[in-house]
Amino acid sequence: MSGATNGSYNFKVVLLGEGCVGKTSILLRYIEDKFNDKHLTTLQATFLNKKININGKRINLSIWDTAGQEKFHALGPIYYRNSNGAILVYDITDEDSFGKVKNWVKELKKMLGSDIVLVIAGNKVDLEHERTVPLEEAESYANMVGAKHFYTSAKLNQGVEDLFLELTREMTERHDRNAQADVSRTSRVLVVEDEAPAPSSCCSGAKHN
């Protein structure tokens, strides 16, 4: 009954960013491989589940979309608590939305420390000619705060999959690291049960396949 039951990981990912930067489109593109399509099986694009299997590690992603309006900003902590990863989306043609991302990063670092994996996504690269957020600035900022930076276009299906894949790998790695740290920490005090290392052992088994 730990965070990773039966060798599968459960990760919660929140999408944060100003309204109209395309959070929902990115989400839909990833889950249903559709862009604002009429043939969606799910009509609610606020919560979506995705099962992936990287190299034998089963990962269940629960992706939560959040409201981007400024008036709902204060509700952020309710949404992002206990989440393993956050995708911060901005619109490359909108400088304000990048400023908003910086705010989110500051807030997340303050509230969750390094427990959360951050990925910054510059969306709408299909509108490259209208770019207002300088490429170098965005990337060097992401570097500085220890987040990966991706350019995406939900419209052209660019970078979306890479973004989620990278995020997932990072979360898995961090989870394993933490689990190991937990084991070593608890084993020094008292070895109670070997529940915690379960994911790693299972995964190593899967690697042999």
Add this chain to the structure above:
Amino acid sequence: MDGAYDEIISDNPFFVELKNEYTNLFQHCISQSWVVCVPRIGSLTTRVFTVEDFCAHILVPSDELPETNYSTLTEKQVTVSNKVIILEVTKELPLQSHILFEETFYTEDFLKYKVWCIESPLEPTRNVGDNTITKEYLTSINDCIDLLWTQAAGRQVLDQIEQSVQVFLKKQPSLPIAIGPLKDAVSELYTQCLQYALQNRRLREKSKACKQILENIKIAVECYMQQILFDALFKPICTCCSYEDSHLNKKIRNMCDIQLRDLDIKKELYHAVPKAKQILSKIDSYNTVLEKVLCLKQALNAINKKDSSNNVVLLTADDLLPVFVFLVIKSGLPNWYSQLTYMKEFRFSGVGRSDGDESAFLITTLEAVIEHIQSGALAGPPDPESYYYESNLTEENLNNRQRKNSLTESISTSDTNSRDETLEYIFELVKANHTEQIQTILLRNQRHLESIHANDNNMLKITLESDLLNDYDEDDDSGSDTEIYQKLCHPLCNCKKCCSKISKNLLRTSPTVNSRDSHGLTPLHVACIHGKAAIVEILIEMRAEIDATDLNECTALHYAASRGHQNALLLLLHSGAHINQANIDKNTPLHLAVNNGHLNCVKALIYFAEHSRKMIMINSANESGNTPLHLASKWGYEGIARLLIENGAEPSLQNRYNKTAFDYAHNLKILQVLKSVTPNLYEYIHITTSDVKVLNYRNDKNLTFKLQKMTLRYQDNNPSKAVENLKLIDRILKAISYGDVKLACFYMNINYADYVDDSNQLKDSSCHPLCECKMCKKKTESCTEFDVNFSDSNGFTALHYASRYGLDELCNILILNKANVNCSNKKGQTPLHLAALNNKTGVIRVLLDNGANINAVDITGNTPLHDASDMGNIGAAKILISYGPNMTMLNGSEKTALKIAKERVHLTIIDLIEKHANNS
């Protein structure tokens, strides 16, 4: 808790064999991004698979429609829609299989391929294996009971759960009122129930075979337990959350006018809101967390509908939250916080999985919504008038000179439309609290009106000829109103020029203190809506109509009360606003103040009423039959409920739906407040319904005392009315015991002032039997609808109390109001007895002068003289004796008054009685 099917694909024998034994096929499949279908574990009977089996389960996307149309490697056509695979089989019906889930695999070199876990094999000939996969989703308590019943093949598990819940409840007759311990206790019970369930052999084996079943069993056990436990559990939860709930309710009540557009909700979603609201409001009727969460989900799904032009509206988080906020505000549920706490904290089967499943998302969304409402970020209630006035006047541009100029212009030009415009401007000035400007404008307009009035004579002679107006040269347009008349040739002149001046003046329409807009709002209403006490004061000073009503028949007092502006409210009350005025829904200001949770205003209303001797109708019912106490109870306003109860609110009154305030109380705290009055009341009701009471005392001595029936005075079959009267009499008696004659009179609806100014005349009761002078008329007519002979549960009337406490003045008033001087209480005592016992000589005189029976006996046979002798009350004895009582009367112990006095050695009294006996 969403109970979606899950299994580890890489452990599935079908998949393992494909991967290990047919590596080439598998690799090819990956490189071509074909979809691999894997029948779920247990759906295949055999463990031996052929190449054909695998080929039949590999789907190749078609070129035209890669999303929906596929063909298998065995050349069969497959379509996919809404997560169902349909295989076209030539002879039979098409074979269907649900896609249970999709898993995206990435190889080490990051090649991607999709695997669909399907419910049954895509092989029509293949014999389908054990069909133990029960319902994928448990959606109701009945599903849960079904599952436990059928899977365990009998009721025993259900019975065991029920039993352990009963034992649990018996062990803890009152559950702890704190969420922590409560959760721990219930969690322990859940573990215990789950253990019972898994002790069942069949359930244990099945759950071992399939993880899915285990999850479902957990949910079912939890649900069944919650269902039985709910009644006992939810009240304590509500009690824990009562503070949050009442605050949330206050917030919600104060913004109940809010409209969809105020929340920036997309127009395409409007149509779905009523349906969603209806679904969501049912959340209260579900007992289990599972069903409540499902209700949330259904409500949100209801919003995901097609818009009017049949396009699918995709609901994004940006849309979802505002709609949800609206739904919660409009749902009318009084305990959202408790519902949230219940869902959040008492969901045990989901624990252990990550926090991220769909139920967690729904609950979190609800939490976010509640937090959003609670935080007050919703900028308060929109002003009712904001719908028709776009407010563009800020402090800044108010100070702008130009605006001022245009204002004076608009007033001085005699444009008939200027009335609306300037009234609007005044409303905005009120909003911005510009006291002085309002005062100047209104005063000027008033003066203008007065001047017109003063020149009535001239007015009559004026004919409004257009050419006359046109001829007129507008040189003195800027002159003030009073000046106009000074500019006339002569005050009575009616030459062309003068007439036109006057008529121009008459045509000018400018707002006054009593002007109304299209919704019937006066400046006073607007000032009260915004709580600008200083402006309210000015307007009142300028003789604004206090009780002016708008379209909804609301007075300014209604608005002050509903918006919680205590200062404005008090100003209105002191200026004589009608305190019990009902609006179109029969709501009094008290209703509105209570409904919106404004304790300060409720206090102001009640205390003002008490202080000023005005009757506030504390139990008045509105259109739906709700009294203020109903509302306080429903929304959980503990402080207000207590205040109402203390001031005579009656919790047992029923509204139109036959509900009392008790029925609306959803937490123990409120219930306690409501109950704090009732024990006595039920006793009262019991007494009042009994008929004539005859008490035979000591029959052998032939001393029979008929006790006066104390109940006949209100043989009203309506207990609550009787109860109301009883509470009133209690208050009256209390006032008397404090010696507060005025208050007592006020309660009895007697105008005290009528009696004070000429209290000296009271003794000689009337000039002449038929006299009709003011004084006598008062005496005969002053009987109010209140019967002064009401008694409390011990048979004490107001006169008894007045006698006991020696208030001769009040005794006089009561007697004038037809109080029965010889009525007796439960012990058979008349007011005279009490006066004698307490040595109230003044009262004794008044009573005896007004026909009190000097030889009245109480149930122990004592006359007033016995009592006076017993107590050694010399003064009382003296007066009694002077009225010539029968001194030979024996009491119940066969003693005369003299004998008692001797026993007590009250020498003076012995002396008095003996002297009198000798004289007579």
